[in-house]
Amino acid sequence: MADDKKPPRRERDGERQTGLVLDERTRTKKPPMYKVLLHNDDYTTREFVVWVLQTVFHKNENDAVAIMSHVHNHGIGIAGVYTFEVAETKVTKTLHLAKAQQFPLQLSIEPTD
Numbered sequence: 001m002a003d004d005k006k007p008p009r010r011e012r013d014g015e016r017q018t019g020l021v022l023d024e025r026t027r028t029k030k031p032p033m034y035k036v037l038l039h040n041d042d043y044t045t046r047e048f049v050v051w052v053l054q055t056v057f058h059k060n061e062n063d064a065v066a067i068m069s070h071v072h073n074h075g076i077g078i079a080g081v082y083t084f085e086v087a088e089t090k091v092t093k094t095l096h097l098a099k100a101q102q103f104p105l106q107l108s109i110e111p112t113d
């Protein structure tokens, strides 16, 4: 027969309505995500930590103050959750900004569960 290929099937309910049927992996596999953790210290100012959370981690002022206070009170807290490359970039930027002002601020990256 000249042309016995099946046409692409229509999307099922719940699939993205792109007009294309995506490969199963393309639709379902999410990248691993990583927490950027902020560590408390006695020297970095609260103002600097709030500013970093707003400028590098794109938190609004209320959330930035809440995260900074949590870290100050509990010793550690989550600045944000990102793919590994984005998490690394935010840590590098923050460390450069902190060192420029001689603050000993420390951060770490940890996989989400």
Ligand code: TYC
Binding pocket: 038, 039, 040, 041, 042, 043, 044, 045, 046, 049, 068, 069, 071, 072, 105
């Ligand atoms: N503990 C610091 C102070 O009292 C404030 C601070 C908060 C420092 C969070 C680091 O990740 C930090 N000035």
